[in-house]
Amino acid sequence: MRRALAVVILGLAAPAVAGTVAGRVEVLEKGGRRLTDLSDVVVYVDGAKGRLKPARATITMKGKAFTPRVLVVGVGTTVDFPNEDPIFHNVFSVSGENRFDLDLYKRPKSGSWTFEHAGLARVYCNIHPQMSAVILVRDNPFFTKAAADGTFVLEGVPAGKYTVKAWHEKGGEAATEVSVAVEGKASADLKLDASSYKQVAHKNKYGKDYSTDEKY
Numbered sequence: 001m002r003r004a005l006a007v008v009i010l011g012l013a014a015p016a017v018a019g020t021v022a023g024r025v026e027v028l029e030k031g032g033r034r035l036t037d038l039s040d041v042v043v044y045v046d047g048a049k050g051r052l053k054p055a056r057a058t059i060t061m062k063g064k065a066f067t068p069r070v071l072v073v074g075v076g077t078t079v080d081f082p083n084e085d086p087i088f089h090n091v092f093s094v095s096g097e098n099r100f101d102l103d104l105y106k107r108p109k110s111g112s113w114t115f116e117h118a119g120l121a122r123v124y125c126n127i128h129p130q131m132s133a134v135i136l137v138r139d140n141p142f143f144t145k146a147a148a149d150g151t152f153v154l155e156g157v158p159a160g161k162y163t164v165k166a167w168h169e170k171g172g173e174a175a176t177e178v179s180v181a182v183e184g185k186a187s188a189d190l191k192l193d194a195s196s197y198k199q200v201a202h203k204n205k206y207g208k209d210y211s212t213d214e215k216y
């Protein structure tokens, strides 16, 4: 009884060792205009240590498009790719260690892939070149997507000095240093420059140009 009580007291007395990183991202486009919907900006803490739990996420294929188009997950997350179209799609990536290829399938079938390596996986359909998605795979759990207005909050970050990074498909990457104090709140504002972004046609899974006639 006395021992149980001691454990409870110790538990209560244990100091919180984590803090919060909060801030805002901004993406500048051509002509100095600001991007108005920032919900596809990914923000993460680089170098922090934290346990990742196995998780599951979904990218749906519908209307010859991947939704969501941008996803951030931790290493070990399985992503399901259900096809809700009555036509065949294929899902593949040739991005380094995250290379994978799911067979052709159509509604109501689904395929999945477990991402075991940190990095950026560009995901395409081998039939429809207009279908593309990006999955950022992170080695710690301190990541999020910004809200539409660009604000973000990352909670439970262990105290320490880190680089906070923001990534956007057209704006590349921006970084800033933060110092997270125990129970403290560090702020991080990041500006991404998408003004010189140019869309480049990607290759199919064989490294070739897509044929102009869709067969499926």
Ligand SMILES: [Cu+2]
Binding pocket: 064, 088, 089, 090, 125, 126, 127, 128, 131
């Ligand atoms: Cu497709």
